Amino acid sequence: MKKHLIVIAGPTGIGKTDLSIGLARHYQAEIISCDSRQFYKEMNIGTAVPSKTDLTEVKHHFIQNLSIKNHYTVGDFEKDALAKIEDLHQENDVVIMVGGSGLYIDAVCKGLDDFPKIPQEIRTRLNERLVSEGIESLEQELIVLDPDYHKVVDVSNPHRIIRALEVCISSGKPFSSFRKRQKKTRRFKTIKIILNRNRETLYERINLRVNQMMKEGLLEEARNLLPFRGYNALQTVGYKELFAYFDGEWNLETAIEEIKKNTRRYAKRQMTWFRRDPETLFFNPEEESDIKEYLKEQIKD
DSSP states (O other): OOOEEEEEEOSTTSSHHHHHHHHHHHHTOOEEEOOGGGGBTTOOTTTTOOOHHHHHHSOEESSSOBOTTSOOOHHHHHHHHHHHHHHHTTTOSEEEEEESOHHHHHHHHTOOOOOOOOOHHHHHHHHHHHHHHOHHHHHHHHHHHOHHHHTTSOTTOHHHHHHHHHHHHHHSSOGGGGSOOOOOOOSSEEEEEEEOOOHHHHHHHHHHHHHHHHHHTHHHHHHHHGGGTTSGGGSSTTTHHHHHHHTTSSOHHHHHHHHHHHHHHHHHHHHHHHHTOTTOEEEOTTOHHHHHHHHHHHHHO
């Protein structure tokens, strides 16, 4: 198969952007972003969007192309990304996809599962519970109904929690039981590179990056987004903790420490997701020469 999709994935803060830029230059390729937090133009600092220099140097797609007010699903991304990949493959046999959103990566590489139709009353009831009881109550129910999915889902994202509970309640089966269908055929060969570092180094990078985000103006960015805090796009680490600070729930120092802690937890769950895929090989992001050698062998086939 002549057409290739190189997937560079891994937890937040691992170094995906620098590696992907280097590989894009090497293959003269364009980049598909599959980081669901970076789709939204109103969110910049807290989502670690690539710098203007990076975006100028290499053409990126699906970076700040939506508004937080848009309803955009993983199914929408699957359709849009596949169309863009096919278009880019007309000019180059290699396309690079980069991000840490495992579900979005799987949607493009393997296809989505067929889930049961959800009655509106179930969705409404769960959203009402989110407001009245908080996400912790919904998380506890998910632990009971589908402990396997709870191990890999981003528990800070109420949209993902509610989606799983909808399926569990309406079907009487675990959400994870619908995620085991046969892989769909794609018109390209997928080569996955998952980046990893030792835990101490990764966590230190995360802590330093949060400090840098605060210096760059994350507090003001979150303040400007406060009127829109109910949108799904903002139910994410880095913003919800600062919203709690604005509410007087925490002081600023505590809010920053909570961002660091929740980002580390998110990174751990991302790695749990990636480790479950038998097609994956792990590399340290600083092993660029080894990565290029491996890709050379894969693309030669």
